[in-house]
Amino acid sequence: MRVWSVFQSDPIFSPPKIPMNTEEEKRLTAKQLVNFLFSGLFDGIHDMCYREKTLYLMAINEATEMFNPNLSIKFALGISLFSNALLCLGTERHLPYYYDVWGGKILSCLAITELAHGSDTKRLKTTATYDHSTQEFIINTPGIEAAKCWVGNLGKQCTHALLFAQLVCSGSCHGLHGFIVPIRDPKTLIPYENLTVGDIGEKSGLHGIDNGYIMFHNYRIPKKNLLNKTGDVNDDGEYETEFSDPQRILGAALESLSAGRVAIMQESCNSISKAVVISVRYAAQRCQFSDSNGIELPIIEYQTHQWRLFPYVAAAYAIKSFVQKFSDQYISCVVQSQDGQMDVDQTSLMVSGVHAIVCCSKSLITWTCRDAIQESREACGGHGFHKAARLGDLRNNFDPRVTFEGDNTVLLQQTMNWLLRCTSVNEDYYSFFPLTCIKYLQNSKQILGRRFNGNRLEHVICHSFISQTYEWLVCWLVKATCERIDVLKTQEDDKFKIRNFSQVFRGRTLALAFAESNILMYFWDHCNTCDDELAFVLKKLYYLYGLWSLYKHIALLYQGGFSSSSSLSELISEGILVLCSELKPEVVSLVDAIAPPDFILDSALGASDGKVRYKWHVHVQ
Amino acid sequence: MRVWSVFQSDPIFSPPKIPMNTEEEKRLTAKQLVNFLFSGLFDGIHDMCYREKTLYLMAINEATEMFNPNLSIKFALGISLFSNALLCLGTERHLPYYYDVWGGKILSCLAITELAHGSDTKRLKTTATYDHSTQEFIINTPGIEAAKCWVGNLGKQCTHALLFAQLVCSGSCHGLHGFIVPIRDPKTLIPYENLTVGDIGEKSGLHGIDNGYIMFHNYRIPKKNLLNKTGDVNDDGEYETEFSDPQRILGAALESLSAGRVAIMQESCNSISKAVVISVRYAAQRCQFSDSNGIELPIIEYQTHQWRLFPYVAAAYAIKSFVQKFSDQYISCVVQSQDGQMDVDQTSLMVSGVHAIVCCSKSLITWTCRDAIQESREACGGHGFHKAARLGDLRNNFDPRVTFEGDNTVLLQQTMNWLLRCTSVNEDYYSFFPLTCIKYLQNSKQILGRRFNGNRLEHVICHSFISQTYEWLVCWLVKATCERIDVLKTQEDDKFKIRNFSQVFRGRTLALAFAESNILMYFWDHCNTCDDELAFVLKKLYYLYGLWSLYKHIALLYQGGFSSSSSLSELISEGILVLCSELKPEVVSLVDAIAPPDFILDSALGASDGKVRYKWHVHVQ
Known part of the structure; x- marks a missing residue:
């Protein structure tokens, strides 16, 4: 399988030789992601039909996860799931993001879970209120319990969030919708103003993922950043949805x-x-x-x-x-x-x-x-x-x-x-x-x-x-x-x-x-x-x-x-x-x-030749 | 309890504020051990009777383990279990080690398990062969599978091992006996010659413990280092044991x-x-x-x-x-x-x-x-x-x-x-x-x-x-x-x-x-x-x-x-x-x-006042 040769040929993917702390693991995973994205594995991806593309990405995900779960998750959150969601929930006006994320120009995260609510998505409290005067959505976090959190890639590295927030328009709430929200300058990775964003700190595993939190303080994004396949705000500033095609x-x-x-x-x-x-x-x-x-x-x-x-x-x-x-x-x-x-x-x-x-x-x-x-x-x-x-x-x-x-x-x-x-x-x-x-x-x-x-x-x-x-x-x-x-x-x-x-x-x-x-x-x-x-x-x-x-x-x-x-x-x-x-x-x-x-099991205790290959024998000199 | 105030009063015991790698954790635990030993907690220990001392050490162990399992294990292997074993298996001639270990002059480890045998102690292969001409035991590791391994404190820091080896005397094997074996110069922590000793590397937990391996290459120790309560080598170079007091x-x-x-x-x-x-x-x-x-x-x-x-x-x-x-x-x-x-x-x-x-x-x-x-x-x-x-x-x-x-x-x-x-x-x-x-x-x-x-x-x-x-x-x-x-x-x-x-x-x-x-x-x-x-x-x-x-x-x-x-x-x-x-x-x-x-649960998710105290709130500014 081609993905193995990618991992084998580039030393960035080799397991680290010295103990790393979690910050170092995050940096390493970020570097791995770049090389992975430009490895050639994804060159033909945009020409594939849905079935072919999905099977291909699933196979790569399986292989990558086996080898390095941090990398597979970082890739999924930052690129493949994001681009998938764009095609699913967005329209033609969002296509530039699709090409930017596959081109490595931006990196995304999926911001759904809030501090106080995960399973019960109906209670999510982040709002996106439409301001017709400026044709913008104003994103706001009403309190600490509504801070988006646990969001992978958000802690240090993403440039954009696919945010799920309650769409409020003309005083009415129309439920959760997806928005593309710029978080950091893609060149400097410095966060924009009116955001409180950071890393949630150490976890029990997946140390290579920078899980983060974010609070929005009346943060404005253009109207067109709403993913509008299932509903949109019209030119009069009114919310519209067409249920003519519900199976879609x-x-x-x-x-x-x-x-x-x-x-x-x-x-x-x-x-x-x-x-x-x-x-x-x-x-x-x-x-x-x-x-x-x-x-x-x-x-x-x-x-x-x-x-x-x-x-x-x-x-x-x-x-x-x-x-x-x-x-x-x-x-x-x-x-x-x-x-x-x-x-x-x-x-x-x-x-x-x-x-x-x-x-x-x-x-x-x-x-x-x-x-x-x-x-x-x-x-x-x-x-x-x-x-x-x-x-x-x-x-x-x-x-x-x-x-x-x-x-x-x-x-x-x-x-x-x-x-x-x-x-x-x-x-x-x-x-x-x-x-x-x-x-x-x-x-x-x-x-x-x-x-x-x-x-x-x-x-x-x-x-x-x-x-x-x-x-x-x-x-x-x-x-x-x-x-x-x-x-x-x-x-x-x-x-x-x-x-x-x-x-x-x-x-x-x-x-x-x-x-x-x-x-x-x-x-x-x-x-x-x-x-x-x-x-x-x-x-x-x-x-x-x-x-x-x-x-x-x-x-x-x-x-x-x-x-x-x-x-x-x-x-x-x-x-x-x-x-x-x-x-x-x-x-x-x-x-x-x-x-x-x-080679995946290289450092595992048992090996297929029936002999023990304790990796730490190498310490014995 | 006095032990809590020790942990509270000395900042060395506070959880580290920045992510550490496993090497740093080992160094920190070693420093904590020194302060713990000289905290005053153990001042009266030698005047206590068996019952009182055991209950006291058990209570301290429980408290320490709850707070910092690396420290409690390092202390047990390095000091309390070693000194206990000395009193159990050794005789008066070994008392200086007892005082040295409590005085922080030496640090021990308990070397029993070998690479190929743990549960089945009868198959342990490290030998201690008596050489009557020099009145020494020659410790030898017959092969890689008999390397002592997993030994806590042995990786980097111990000065002495309480070693279990097959005692061979006049050509006969008399089974496992305990020996006190110098490993490192207590001043420099440089290992002695004819030893191959090192750290076994990273583990799934207990990162503060330096588990090690050791191989002995015809390494000589004085006869008196045999813990001789249950058996000894007499002046004629013959093995002797007295079964007159078996219940002991x-x-x-x-x-x-x-x-x-x-x-x-x-x-x-x-x-x-x-x-x-x-x-x-x-x-x-x-x-x-x-x-x-x-x-x-x-x-x-x-x-x-x-x-x-x-x-x-x-x-x-x-x-x-x-x-x-x-x-x-x-x-x-x-x-x-x-x-x-x-x-x-x-x-x-x-x-x-x-x-x-x-x-x-x-x-x-x-x-x-x-x-x-x-x-x-x-x-x-x-x-x-x-x-x-x-x-x-x-x-x-x-x-x-x-x-x-x-x-x-x-x-x-x-x-x-x-x-x-x-x-x-x-x-x-x-x-x-x-x-x-x-x-x-x-x-x-x-x-x-x-x-x-x-x-x-x-x-x-x-x-x-x-x-x-x-x-x-x-x-x-x-x-x-x-x-x-x-x-x-x-x-x-x-x-x-x-x-x-x-x-x-x-x-x-x-x-x-x-x-x-x-x-x-x-x-x-x-x-x-x-x-x-x-x-x-x-x-x-x-x-x-x-x-x-x-x-x-x-x-x-x-x-x-x-x-x-x-x-x-x-x-x-x-x-x-x-x-x-x-x-x-x-x-x-x-x-x-x-x-x-x-304070132990300070950083835990829930707190006794019924409010969430997510420690990582401090990140949000």
């Missing part, structure tokens, strides 16, 4: 809402792979303790170690196959909606469905990845704590993903809402993507009648058990959540409170269980497209990921009456151990197959 | 093995408290989303948020009450064994029992604390990722505890072994501490006959349900583990392998379930010593921690036939939610009660 608005919303989360899922695939590659390779060559004959065993031979790591190897495969296919479907949806191939109803159904699936999948995947990284770190023992093991940096740089682009806990509620709404949708719609994923909800009554009567391992280590049990679980959780809501309705009028008190053990679990079942469905389909030899191993990974995920829900399987026999728990747990043991010979070669190019 | 050896072993883990448990109490104090205070004042009347709610009002955090508040209390009482019992045991108040059998029973309880408790507590920190970080949303929230540093500095002083996974096996051995111990011994903790194993048969038939919340929110269910669970897991071992015996001769393949869902879970039940037992006893008003709240925390912990084992409760009714899972989960909701008004005041002094 919806499509735009889908694009800007979901794209970031899809990217996070793609990045997570690589993060989980990196983590398990490091820990499994280490386990294959690290020996500790000996059997009764005095022969030292590689720690991968230990049951506990297999059980700790192999389910994450399985998860890495399951997630990867889901994300690849789903990303593709997602892009097709955007293209279809942009091309006007869907009617309003279809677009609306598609947008809400894709959003719901992205919400629960992003949550499940980032949490799984978080846990895989920590388990890998611990499975490498003390050595896992060394910087050269890369697991500490991986953890700290990965960590924000569980709360950014939507806090996972908040996102899960969106999926729950969608699933409950879908129970009353027109039957015909179930043949329409992505409602195809929950077609089985139609047969809920029949599914809830299922009972487990197995008594042998092959009754659980099979596709039908896993898929049917998950169908039962999702249907039961839909029913149980609805019942909980009904009970709450007799005690409480406030819909908001009712929803909040039907989350734990109910709506929240429903969203996660649905995400698991959906990923498993995609993974199974993928297994069946592979040749027999590969499918044989992949299916074992499918069973392992399926049983391991189901084991977390056993309480509900008993609680809902899916089984009252001890054999359910016994067989699932036994199945997990048997699969781990059977997979042992495969896993080492599997992790090599999913490993990113060698 | 055992007592010494107990002291040196368990003391570090007890300290980790004490430190964990503070770490979990810090984490939940930060996240609960934040939740009490952070508002997000509004009810149907448009009133914004503090996020602590949300069911999901309560369920995420309150069990960790309960765990903080449960763990604290266990660790306080158990530490005291532990010190009493050491004193009794040192004073010769126990016979050999009693000492041996006590040593192995205390070791087993420490092993599983250290594992459970550090994992619980790890999870509490991460949940707290996520519960603070994006702001939890800021350095000022302290949760990132807390996570990275706490993290090594799950693998150091015994990898948790390895430690759990020790507890399992002990529990299985105890099933065949003489009945009389059950009245002897710490076997009192598992007295109920005697009634295993009767306990395993218990069944759950409850159908109301009060049947699970009560002491008898929690304690009796845990007794059942521990007894069942003992039985199930033995059965698994018996089955494996029919397939496999190797005892080592049999043990390894009876861990997951069995021995490992047994050790953790026992640790939980034991902590709950201590916590309940503590609740009953408090006045009614306090006990009322503490008991709710007991129920919450109990039910929340039991919920994780529901699969086994069904699998073992403790219940086949859906109400078990239903009532436990409902009980958790009811307790969370009931505890809400209390929790905010509770976290203030466990909060460390205010």
